[in-house]
Amino acid sequence: MTGSRHPSFPLALLPCLSRLELQPAQWLFRAGTPPRHIHFIEEGAVRLVRHGRQGEEVVLHDARPGEFLAEASLDSARYHCDAVASEASVVLRVAKADFQRLLIEDAAFERTWIALLGAQLRTARARIERLSLRSAEERIRHLLLSEGRGPRCELEVAGTLKDLARQLGLTHESLYRTLARMQNEGVIDRQGLRLSLTPEGDPKRMT
Amino acid sequence: MTGSRHPSFPLALLPCLSRLELQPAQWLFRAGTPPRHIHFIEEGAVRLVRHGRQGEEVVLHDARPGEFLAEASLDSARYHCDAVASEASVVLRVAKADFQRLLIEDAAFERTWIALLGAQLRTARARIERLSLRSAEERIRHLLLSEGRGPRCELEVAGTLKDLARQLGLTHESLYRTLARMQNEGVIDRQGLRLSLTPEGDPKRMT
DNA sequence: CGTCGCATTGATATCGCTCAAATCCGGTGG
DNA sequence: CCACCGGATTTGAGCGATATCAATGCGACG
Numbered sequence: 001m002t003g004s005r006h007p008s009f010p011l012a013l014l015p016c017l018s019r020l021e022l023q024p025a026q027w028l029f030r031a032g033t034p035p036r037h038i039h040f041i042e043e044g045a046v047r048l049v050r051h052g053r054q055g056e057e058v059v060l061h062d063a064r065p066g067e068f069l070a071e072a073s074l075d076s077a078r079y080h081c082d083a084v085a086s087e088a089s090v091v092l093r094v095a096k097a098d099f100q101r102l103l104i105e106d107a108a109f110e111r112t113w114i115a116l117l118g119a120q121l122r123t124a125r126a127r128i129e130r131l132s133l134r135s136a137e138e139r140i141r142h143l144l145l146s147e148g149r150g151p152r153c154e155l156e157v158a159g160t161l162k163d164l165a166r167q168l169g170l171t172h173e174s175l176y177r178t179l180a181r182m183q184n185e186g187v188i189d190r191q192g193l194r195l196s197l198t199p200e201g202d203p204k205r206m207t
Numbered sequence: 208m209t210g211s212r213h214p215s216f217p218l219a220l221l222p223c224l225s226r227l228e229l230q231p232a233q234w235l236f237r238a239g240t241p242p243r244h245i246h247f248i249e250e251g252a253v254r255l256v257r258h259g260r261q262g263e264e265v266v267l268h269d270a271r272p273g274e275f276l277a278e279a280s281l282d283s284a285r286y287h288c289d290a291v292a293s294e295a296s297v298v299l300r301v302a303k304a305d306f307q308r309l310l311i312e313d314a315a316f317e318r319t320w321i322a323l324l325g326a327q328l329r330t331a332r333a334r335i336e337r338l339s340l341r342s343a344e345e346r347i348r349h350l351l352l353s354e355g356r357g358p359r360c361e362l363e364v365a366g367t368l369k370d371l372a373r374q375l376g377l378t379h380e381s382l383y384r385t386l387a388r389m390q391n392e393g394v395i396d397r398q399g400l401r402l403s404l405t406p407e408g409d410p411k412r413m414t
Numbered sequence: 415c416g417t418c419g420c421a422t423t424g425a426t427a428t429c430g431c432t433c434a435a436a437t438c439c440g441g442t443g444g
Numbered sequence: 445c446c447a448c449c450g451g452a453t454t455t456g457a458g459c460g461a462t463a464t465c466a467a468t469g470c471g472a473c474g
Contacts, residue, residue, distance in 0.1 A: 059336055061335070107311065117328060121327055124328060124331035128334050131339065135430090160453090177430090178430095368420080369419090379421080379422095380462090380463080
């Protein structure tokens with residue numbers, strides 16, 4: 001069966017799935033071509049990049065497992081960027097027509113889809129606020145407070161700390177150092193990839 | 208007239224609108240209360256804030272004119288954060304029931320809404336990639352490349368340069384200095400709030 | 415005019431980036 | 445079982461870009 005391991009994947013899409021395996025540096029789609037599918041990252045990573053005339057590129061997004069790709073481009077005539085696998089990846093895809101038919105015929109799926117877009121929008125906006133903070137410590141605190149679970153804001157980091165550093169807009173060295181310092185100062189607890197705020201914590205505020 | 212100045216505002220919502228004026232620091236809604244409306248920022252700014260146990264707070268989003276607020280909370284039983292006006296603001300709102308009825312009954316509105324969420328998601332992700340760039344110059348170039356019009360990526364800045372600096376995650380001093388330097392180096396043209404890339408400095412195009 | 419906020423420029427401090435090196439750890443092959 | 449390898453993790457030293465603090469000009473507005 002070609003289902004997905006990810007809980008966010010809408011079940012209604014299962015009957016229309018096709019599975020695609022990508023090698024590193026392999027293209028998923030290119031700018032200027034018409035969107036024919038909606039894509040879901042099952043494993044690996046796929047980058048959305050925009051290219052300049054002189055070969056320089058701007059990374060628009062780095063899609064990770066559990067994310068849809070170019071879901072916002074379905075109503076566009078053409079992709080506005082290139083998508084390329086940055087590592088070996090598995091992508092699930094659904095034909096545009098199937099998807100749009102589902103959206104019209106299946107009211108429950110339509111609500112699911114709107115909820116999914118809304119959730120991704122909230123996540124993205126929280127990340128924007130996080131990246132607007134100037135210090136590494138504030139970004140880590142923001143991450144725990146906005147995505148941590150329970151009274152101590154516990155968070156199990158997905159992937160490596162290096163990946164987390166990139167997501168936070170920091171070098172991995174800065175992240176390691178700041179985590180170590182916060183741990184020494186008693187601000188956070190850390191056991192491997194499990195982070196949390198200490199109860200006595202800190203009377204400090206961020207605005 | 209209770210319409211909106213913003214082009215992104217769906218016309219279908221017009222009949223259900225009510226207008227709300229907020230003073231600085233006035234609450235729009237609080238965490239734990241049930242969502243009853245969908246909100247649209249017409250003027251000003253409204254912050255979504257989540258509070259920790261010891262009074263520490265993180266800004267999840269700083270909603271600006273033209274944005275919907277808490278559109279993802281409609282299917283939640285309760286708001287998960289507080290919303291407070293950070294300056295004098297005008298908010299348009301639609302009752303939850305009216306909105307959901309429209310979503311079900313009006314297929315065109317449903318498509319409009321999905322397209323709107325997708326557009327906001329794309330915008331947010333482009334901003335994330337911009338904020339991930341390390342230097343002020345790169346962020347400015349990314350802004351022009353991703354949002355500028357035409358072969359020279361011309362961009363008319365909305366609001367003040369100070370606002371732009373905040374949106375780019377920079378201090379206004381850094382932005383002024385970097386713009387001046389790029390202008391001196393012939394990388395960009397600037398006439399007031401009108402920015403563009405110079406042809407020889409950067410013959411780059413977006414697709 | 416006087417005030418207020420934006421725009422601009424200068425001087426200095428600071429934090430994160432860069433380069434570098436050592437350790438750990440899981441996997442792989444001999 | 446052990447040697448080896450690659451990547452993640454960690455710590456150090458120094459530098460540089462941006463933040464910070466400060467001062468001035470300027471235009472709008474009452």
